[in-house]
Amino acid sequence: MKCPFCGSLDTQVIDSRVSETGDAIRRRRKCLACDKRFTTFETVEMRMPQVVKSNGTRLDFNVEKIRTGFNRALHKRFVPTEFVDQAIARITANIHSLGEREIPSRSIGEMVMAELYKLDKVAYIRFASVYKSFQDVEDFRSALHEVERPAAKKPAAKKAKHV
Incomplete structure (x- = not known):
C-alpha cells in the first residue's frame, strides 16, 4: 500500500479489525x-x-436504468419509495445470485415486470405496453386479462439464460 504522505510503497500493517458493520476490514x-x-x-x-x-451490444449494468423504468411506470401512482427500493434490491440480489458474467436485458425486463406486478397493476400494464411493444388494443386487452387472472397464475421472473 502506497503511503498517502510520501508515496513510499514500504508500509506495514500495525492493526486489523472488522468494521462495525462487519462488511469491511479496517487496517x-x-x-x-x-x-x-x-x-x-x-x-x-x-x-x-x-x-x-x-x-447483441453489451453495456455495464446500471441500476439507475431500472429505477428510471420503475419511476416511469409508477408516475402518479401512490407506491412508497421504500417499496420501490426493496423491489430494486430484490432484482439486484437476484442478478448477483445468478453468478453470471452476462445477463440478457430481456431477463432484467422480466424481473422488473414481476416486481411491478406485485407493486401496482396499472404500473405493470404501463411497463408491459412499452416493454412488449403493444401494437393495438388487443395487446392491452391480453395484458388486462393477465392481471385479472387468479393469484395462482401471476407471472414470475424468468431465470436468465446462460450466454
Missing part, C-alpha cells in the same frame, strides 16, 4: 519511510454482469 498502517500512520479499508467488490441487449 491501521505505518509508513516505514516517513513514520506517519494512516488507515485503509478492505471491502468486497461485487461486479455486476454485463447486460446483453437484443441487438
